Amino acid sequence: MLRFVLGRILSAIPTLLIVSVTVFFLIRLVPGDPAALLLGDHGDAAALAELRAQLGLDQSVLTQFRIWFFKVLSGDFGTSIWVGEPVLPLIIQKFLVSVQVVIPAVILATLIAVPAGILAAARQNSVVDVGLISVATLLLSIPTFWLGLLFLLVFGLHLGWLPVVGYVSVRTDFVGGLLYLILPILTLLLHEIGTIIRMSRASTLEVLRLDYITHARAKGLSEGAILWRHTFKNAFGPTLTLLGLILGNLLSGIAVIETVFTIPGLGRLMVDAIYARDYPVIQGCMLFIAFIYILVNLFIDLLYSFFDPKVMTQ
């Protein structure tokens, strides 16, 4: 057990390293001198030379990478060109906003969709199954940014139940802040329900086909006991893996939702940074999201071994 956990944690290190290298060199692909980009239009030759020396651009690429990498390790992601603030605190502040939408949406979607998928599988090809799978496919096909706009139109403008634009942090005004979060969470939730129902159904069907389930039926166990005690634990693994992928995709794809609902989150920060060619922020966001993604997937890998202990022996 301990060996498995340590092995997994250690195996994440090369990935993190290569991801850092990729992010570092990706931004180097941008045509032009990074120092000139950093200074923008208001730089003379002397300032340029000074900045080049300060950034270490006059040194070899490997040295540059080493300097950058150790700075990143110590939490120094550089300074935003646009805002003029250190990148990491900026990212963390925006991340905490995005998390308030993403985490509740994923948790609620899992709680609704996993049982729904199991139910659909247990009643394969029945009206319930066809109905659930159709709803799931439909939900999957509606882009979140459109669904969000429709919700704004109906609940915000026509019914007037919820605020349309603006954002209040739940920390300054809990109830008021919550009102601004309802629609974005609902939008993401419905989209993810579609994905999770399909996965949960598919992996349940896979397990229901196995011999030990037939054996459990032959023993005379009730369908409920078979589904809960024998099927769920084995069928939840693939869904769990999917949840890790969803979390990562949501963190990078949340910009559209944040745009629709004017939420100042991480996605918006990155998109604005791309507009402004604020490369330290782009680099920081990429690195931060990729790191979170890898860590979440590592955690899920470890959790996976609880549902499917076989992975530990491989």
Added chain:
Amino acid sequence: MRRFAPNALIGGVLIGLLFGVAALQTFWMPHDPLKLNFAARLQAPSAEFLLGTDEFGRDIVSRLMMGASTSVSIALMTVGLAVLLGTTIGLVSGYNRGLVDRIIMTFNDALLAFPGMLLALGLLSVFGANQYGIIVALGLAYTPSVARVIRGAVMSLREREFIRASRTMSNSEIYTMMRHVLPNCLAPLIVLATSMFGWTLLSESALSFLGLGVPPPAPTWGNMLAAGRPFIEQASWLAIFPGLCISLTLLGINLLGDALRDRLDPQMRGAV
């Protein structure tokens, strides 16, 4: 087999319609999609403008038609790029094994460690936020998945008898790959390419919606949706119809993808 027929039918009709409209717009559109007409600003759907007009008096139907063709061509080129690069990398890697394979796959897996959209955003910031930037960024972002699938298929094929036979007959490695290995990778590739077409269409709409995609005045469903957003109260059709087009297209692709998977990958039949 039971669910195959309706899925494939509905999906086929929706996607057929998409390609039909995309082709039709090169010959005929009800109005000029780019012509400004301030006398007819923000008109509700009517007999003349079936789905209404936008804030510059441009006909929505015509713009949706032109947008369909833009989205389809971007999606096709992106998938084409990813398939071309990914297949090459996957074939080389799977067939050579050894050190080449190890190096390629380490790098490949590191790229897979990025969420697709994140990698695309990063690449977009490098290649520039426009039509070609999107194709390159999304194409490169999807390449690692293709490479992985092809490599997997090649690995399982390369020790099979008919591949060995081809080598024994002293066919060149390239001939063997092209003639015997590649055709047997097609099934998983088609399933993946169908999904990628959907992802690309969705990502392109999302990026255009964010203002990082195809710049106006050229219409895409995504940038039409973004442009219609400020007018959602007085002219809700501006935001409703482009989104409906995206949803119907994605529904078509999802249904068609499911049907294809059932057909080409019998083990998964009726599963997803």
